Amino acid sequence: MHPEYNASLKDYNTFGIDATCKVMHRFSSATDLIAVLKNGEFKSLPRLILGGGSNVLLSGDFEGLVLKNEIKGVELIDTTESEYIVKVGAGENWHQFVLRCIDEGWAGLENLSLIPGNVGASPMQNIGAYGVEIKDRFQELEALNLETLEIETFRADDCAFGYRESIFKRAYKDRYIILSVTFRLLKEPKLNTSYGDIENELERMKVSPSIKSVSDAVIRIRQSKLPNPAELGNAGSFFKNPIVSQKAWSEISVKHPEIPNYPAGTEKVKLAAGWLIEHAGWKGKRMGNCGMHEKQALVLVNYGGATGREIMEHAERVQKSVFEKFGVELEREVNLI
Numbered sequence: 001m002h003p004e005y006n007a008s009l010k011d012y013n014t015f016g017i018d019a020t021c022k023v024m025h026r027f028s029s030a031t032d033l034i035a036v037l038k039n040g041e042f043k044s045l046p047r048l049i050l051g052g053g054s055n056v057l058l059s060g061d062f063e064g065l066v067l068k069n070e071i072k073g074v075e076l077i078d079t080t081e082s083e084y085i086v087k088v089g090a091g092e093n094w095h096q097f098v099l100r101c102i103d104e105g106w107a108g109l110e111n112l113s114l115i116p117g118n119v120g121a122s123p124m125q126n127i128g129a130y131g132v133e134i135k136d137r138f139q140e141l142e143a144l145n146l147e148t149l150e151i152e153t154f155r156a157d158d159c160a161f162g163y164r165e166s167i168f169k170r171a172y173k174d175r176y177i178i179l180s181v182t183f184r185l186l187k188e189p190k191l192n193t194s195y196g197d198i199e200n201e202l203e204r205m206k207v208s209p210s211i212k213s214v215s216d217a218v219i220r221i222r223q224s225k226l227p228n229p230a231e232l233g234n235a236g237s238f239f240k241n242p243i244v245s246q247k248a249w250s251e252i253s254v255k256h257p258e259i260p261n262y263p264a265g266t267e268k269v270k271l272a273a274g275w276l277i278e279h280a281g282w283k284g285k286r287m288g289n290c291g292m293h294e295k296q297a298l299v300l301v302n303y304g305g306a307t308g309r310e311i312m313e314h315a316e317r318v319q320k321s322v323f324e325k326f327g328v329e330l331e332r333e334v335n336l337i
């Protein structure tokens, strides 16, 4: 465990932004982390906690301390009549953990296959895909309070999980470092194949539904439209799907009834941001070094050499034009650093 000064962050953010930080420190236990935080040399520096860097946009060099979470371990800590209780180190790769669950027969996370990043970031925005969010299988997490340096436990009710939201993105932003996440996984799978193309994909694959085949189907669907960050820099959906009131939707739908929309609770409606961006003319359109992806207009890609500033300017152009055309505001999903 030693500090890396003027470290490059290019390989640590999936946008591939070529930025540096003043100093980077990796840690693989809470004890190591506390030692770094107590070190007088680093105390006054701004901090950035980094997992896999797949949901951050670096606006420039980071003049502070990057804490790279490498806490490992997957442990079956308990079983109940219907569930396996599994505690996972925050530095474990998310997709490798999902594959491990499938091998072990621990059900419930298969729809979340192939999401990049680490386990520790999964509660930050309550990651979700294909009809499942981690809150559905979440038991608790442990996090280090950066003010007191005490470890605290948060149950689901404490986390204020919502659509791509949690208390750690809002009121507790930059106040905690998540050390581990514990999941309640099912002994008897309850397969969720209702979302999107999963059923069609299973038919194409000529396989019956199981946690393994659902995971394989999700992987195939994702690979068919989402760019692989190893080939084309991106951070997944750049914006959230906007949620509007029923009243707003009834006004928008007079002019644009064709916008894909889904109920969000009883009184709100979620609109497909990818559709709005595509129909504002941005899909596959390259400007300088970036643009909205040709197969998924919600994904802003770096064709190579884009700066964080260039990406933000492009995102603002897209937001402005969607608002002018449809009267809908797009909110950023990616964390701007």
Ligand code: FAD
Pocket: 014, 048, 049, 050, 051, 052, 053, 054, 055, 056, 069, 090, 115, 116, 117, 118, 119, 120, 121, 122, 124, 125, 126, 127, 128, 129, 176, 177, 178, 179, 226, 227, 228, 229, 234, 235, 236, 237, 335
């Ligand atoms: P990072 O990018 O490293 O960090 C994200 C934020 O969390 C930062 O603010 C960081 O400071 C903070 N953070 C990270 N670790 C910790 C910690 N241990 N404690 C406290 N704060 C922490 N997301 C979805 O929800 N669904 C998807 O389907 C999806 N698909 C994607 C597809 C692609 C191709 C890509 C590139 C991204 C996708 N994402 C998706 C977004 C991203 O993968 C998730 O948000 C993921 O959880 C980010 O993990 P990370 O470790 O890379 O986090």
Ligand code: EPU
Pocket: 128, 129, 130, 131, 196, 235, 236, 237, 238, 239, 240, 241, 260, 272, 273, 274, 275, 276, 278, 283, 295, 296, 297, 298, 333
């Ligand atoms: N659409 C278009 N044009 C596009 C893209 C999408 O018209 O270019 C339409 C589709 O035809 C469909 C609708 O928009 O009717 C939804 O598209 P899709 O199923 O591809 O999903 P999404 O809403 O664009 C969300 C998540 C993804 C997640 C998928 C699958 C958000 C912000 N994004 O995308 O999460 O993987 O659903 O569940 O909620 C992420 O958060 O980074 C992410 C990739």
